[in-house]
Amino acid sequence: MKRWREIGQMDEFGRIDSPVHNLDPRAKAVTTIAFVATVMSFHRHEITALVPFLLYPVALLSAGRIPVGPVLRKVLLAAPFVFFVAVLNPLLERAPVASIGPIVITGGWLSFASILFRFVLTVGAALTLVACTGVQRLGAGLESMGVPYTLVTQILFLYRYLFLISDHGTRMFRSMELRSVGARTAPFHVRASLLGSLLLRSIDRAERVHLAMSSRGFDGRMRTLDALRFRASDALFVAGWVAFFAVARTWNLPLVLGDILAGGPG
């Protein structure tokens, strides 16, 4: 399945060597959370003041040497649910709030556009965080930030076996399709049996993995070789971005810029 290969691609991005990748994962996680919270604290109708926030994902992706295309594609793939909830706003909120020449803009359209733009910002930032950090380092960062190691280990395990099990499932369903030529859809009980069989294989695999790991001395904790160090550059990264978010949250920078461009009161 194409979707699975694309996640593998995200992991490849995580292994690129760049200044952004070398930052402490905790610094990036904290900054990204601050970013999302700031973006979501704006008024429903805000659009212009949100534009400067695009700088955060754009700068990280650029400095991390990560191609924009795959990340953008993933953002668009996830859009439908938000789109269908947001698209009702223009129908429900019809009070005019602004006009450009003869075109009157209602609050609903503003909030519709605002939701979609925020969606791009927040989802883009989360994907950027993973692409600039990688799963293993992110897991180590989460653990040192107080996330229970049971959960962190679980996430790393899940991630490790995701590809194997889903490849297995894909093969099973492909062979079912090959053996049932002409049948449009497999009946309910066939699907359930296939999944049951995949479940049994998964349980068997878990048992084998457990034995193999026990014989190598696994004690329930995953360890990474490179120790995390929170350096001055990491603190500078967090402080700089949080200061930028605060400035862009307090003053509507594009409006100021627009006034300057229009020659009005700056």
Added chain:
Amino acid sequence: MHMSDALVSPAVGGTMWILSGGTIGLCARKVRQSTRDNLVPMMGILGAFVFAAQMVNFPIPLTGSSGHLGGGLLLSLLLGPHAAFLVIASVLTVQAFFFADGGLLALGCNIFNLGFFPAFVAYPVYKLISGGNPRPARHYAAAVIAAVAALQLGAMGVVMQTSLSSISELSTAAFTALMLPIHLPIGIVEGLATVAIMAFVARAHPAGIALARPAAPAPMPAGMLVWFAVAAMVTGGLLSWFASTRPDGLEWSLARVAGREEPSPGRTPAHRALAQIQSRTTILPDYNLRSTAGLANQETEGGRTAERTGTSISGIAGGLATLLLVLAVGACIRSCSRARPPRGTP
């Protein structure tokens, strides 16, 4: 039914983070206390199994559409509710980070809606109804009722969180009327598929399931849960008091009401009081609000339109200029970092 960041306010998202985080902490402690030493790889691989199982669509009877397994009830049956909750939390985290399903701020909401209800509502309900009765019909009925309950509660959670965030204009009643019927057949399919899979496994390899079965399901410590709920409510209240989204929405709807009636030059005492509360409670004054308040109070129609148009045009021009600036900065960084030869290529 993943909640998205773009629909959640920081107050709601933060509150749900605390609730889900607290439950994760409790479940992690429970799982660590477990004496089953194969639990770690079993949880990880069953999480991967749920991922794979979600690729398979089950036809939903009578509707012509199809849905996929959520997996919460199945995991609870296999691993017990505490481990199952952690597995679902990990699945949702990976989905948020790699598929862009949901998001960071909404992760707490999603873990609660899709994890808490199946593990701590559906599973006990299933146990209660099936009650060790060997008749398969009873198991099917129990699983369907349990799964439907979990999905309806989860859908209700989505509605409540969206409404409390007041970012979507959809009214609570309309959203409820939309979400609950959609999730009814999905719940039925979830229940039927769960029992069908368990029945297959029990038939094909009865010993296999014992490998994954929990030792003894322990009840959730109710006292701790109450404390977490209180903490979450207090935090949520504080956050929503300070966060400007709610006062903004209130101010805006008041301004709209005022604008629709006679736009009186002098504000009512209620208006003034609200404005005072607003200016005292918002840490960061909202720039946009000033034009909104001005809109409601402008006396002359011409001046009003002129000001609005002026704001719109400089806003659009400034927005586009900022956008170009951001992209230029990005391109600049990119070309600068390309200039250096990469150390140690992957």
